[in-house]
Amino acid sequence: MIKPHKATNQAQFLLRRKLTVKGLGEDQWDEFIHELNHHPCVDFAELKPDNQLRVTYDGTHWTIDELLALIKAHGGHLKAGWWTERKLAWYRFTDDNVRTNAKHEPFCCSKIPPMKRK
Numbered sequence: 001m002i003k004p005h006k007a008t009n010q011a012q013f014l015l016r017r018k019l020t021v022k023g024l025g026e027d028q029w030d031e032f033i034h035e036l037n038h039h040p041c042v043d044f045a046e047l048k049p050d051n052q053l054r055v056t057y058d059g060t061h062w063t064i065d066e067l068l069a070l071i072k073a074h075g076g077h078l079k080a081g082w083w084t085e086r087k088l089a090w091y092r093f094t095d096d097n098v099r100t101n102a103k104h105e106p107f108c109c110s111k112i113p114p115m116k117r118k
Contacts, residue, residue, distance in 0.1 A: 059098035
């Protein structure tokens with residue numbers, strides 16, 4: 001099923017993240033998912049089996065580190081391990097890449113450069 005995007009988010013800069021979160025009870029999960037879905041930068045958040053959080057957010061305005069801070073504020077923590085650290089490093093890299101691409105001013109290589117007047 002295709003979920004509609006929020007009108008404020010730019011579809012080309014949406015990033016989808018999967019994280020296994022530990023330490024949250026059922027009531028805390030409900031509150032946390034509700035808060036994420038009402039956050040202006042988050043397009044969609046849901047809880048999958050085995051405490052897997054799936055979040056899609058606008059990479060131009062939000063980062064994985066802000067998501068991790070929000071998880072920690074609710075009393076949760078990520079599953080520890082080598083693979084989790086690798087995923088976080090990749091998520092940080094792509095967050096930076098999306099933010100850089102959003103700020104980039106495109107130019108045309110075949111365009112004649114402006115002439116300087118003397």
